[in-house]
């Protein structure tokens with residue numbers, strides 16, 4: 001009798017463990033998107049800068065320092081976030097104070 005009970009307890013524990021692990025795995029939030037670096041080939045093609053004040057004014061005469069990623073239509077971060085995903089660069093994170101030549105002012 002004792003052996004049967006022990007066997008059933010072990011069976012229940014082993015059957016429940018994978019379900020518990022799966023539910024814990026699903027409860028974890030996904031990893032944050034990779035951060036876009038200025039030396040990324042896509043970033044370089046777009047004239048991307050981590051800090052809008054560092055944009056080359058000669059090369060981008062239409063740029064203004066009040067144009068920042070957080071004010072761009074393509075920015076997916078929330079207000080107040082330091083970083084947010086950008087649709088233009090495949091969802092990589094860009095800083096709220098960044099800029100690239102695709103900038104489209106939020107309406």
Ligand code: SF4
Nearest residue numbers: 069072086088100103
């Ligand atoms: S498209 Fe907009 S949010 Fe994305 S990097 Fe360029 S300025 Fe920033």
